[in-house]
Amino acid sequence: MGGASLFNEVRTMSKSNVDQPARVLSRAIETLAARGRHDRPDEWLRCLCQDVLAGFGRRLAQPWDEARHEALHALSALYGKLVGDHPWTDILGSVYMEFGSRGQHRWLGQYFTPQTVATCMAEMQLTGLEDRLSENELIRVLEPTSGSGVMLLAMCECLQRRHGVAALRRFAFTAIDLDRLCAEMTATQLLANAAFHGEPGELHVYHGNALTHATLEIVVSFARSPAFIDRLDDPTIPPDPRPTCPTPSPAMAFAVAVGEQMSLF
Numbered sequence: 001m002g003g004a005s006l007f008n009e010v011r012t013m014s015k016s017n018v019d020q021p022a023r024v025l026s027r028a029i030e031t032l033a034a035r036g037r038h039d040r041p042d043e044w045l046r047c048l049c050q051d052v053l054a055g056f057g058r059r060l061a062q063p064w065d066e067a068r069h070e071a072l073h074a075l076s077a078l079y080g081k082l083v084g085d086h087p088w089t090d091i092l093g094s095v096y097m098e099f100g101s102r103g104q105h106r107w108l109g110q111y112f113t114p115q116t117v118a119t120c121m122a123e124m125q126l127t128g129l130e131d132r133l134s135e136n137e138l139i140r141v142l143e144p145t146s147g148s149g150v151m152l153l154a155m156c157e158c159l160q161r162r163h164g165v166a167a168l169r170r171f172a173f174t175a176i177d178l179d180r181l182c183a184e185m186t187a188t189q190l191l192a193n194a195a196f197h198g199e200p201g202e203l204h205v206y207h208g209n210a211l212t213h214a215t216l217e218i219v220v221s222f223a224r225s226p227a228f229i230d231r232l233d234d235p236t237i238p239p240d241p242r243p244t245c246p247t248p249s250p251a252m253a254f255a256v257a258v259g260e261q262m263s264l265f
């Protein structure tokens, strides 16, 4: 299927499903899967994550062929639009579970926390944060079994809503998952939302076993420069650094690319 035709279809879908970003994306993926001969929907979900991460500077294991490249261009654009319209929403986790809940898609076996519950937990965990925010140091958060990353997405949403986008820069998020697709969904969702809605101080996502740390593979890793962290309270830093276009900031893309060679453990 041509990318332009997919894009036209999904544009119509997104107009009629403004409140259901996951449904819009899963229909686009199913359309692609139905028209191809070999690919299952989860394969397209995997490719979407890798394509978005490649947009942030992560190397693809091998380049897409022309047809897939064209389809992924449209799918990634759709995903970007949905993230822009639905800040910090667990779109990919819902898509994953939608595929997994159908009889014929038994290869997706995980269930993630509903976003409303994750938000409730974030609200509780962030209670009394004011004192920590007044200290000029990073607050580290570890999500050792991240799934789609819904817990961290909910925490970012809650932080931004309660303390403004600058509060995100106070935080260093680390996520790990044993399942590669889950680790890539976490990285994709957090990076895409950071690019649109506000970047955290640090973000590290690993594929591997959180219990042993034996072979942790970096999916993405970026950290702001210490000079920037030191200037967190500088009034000259704009309160809301949201980019107006869907592309990540050059600094962020660079950091992600460099981060592939970093190791924290």
Ligand SMILES: C[S@@+](CC[C@H](N)C(=O)[O-])C[C@H]1O[C@@H](n2cnc3c(N)ncnc32)[C@H](O)[C@@H]1O
Residues within 6 Å of the ligand: 110, 111, 112, 113, 144, 145, 146, 147, 148, 149, 150, 151, 176, 177, 178, 179, 182, 208, 209, 210, 211
């Ligand atoms: C039930 S899901 C929950 C995900 C997420 N925390 C949430 O609340 O939605 C559990 C996740 O833990 C991951 N997992 C299980 N054992 C793990 C381990 N030893 N190290 C890292 N991830 C693990 C699974 O791959 C799965 O994505």
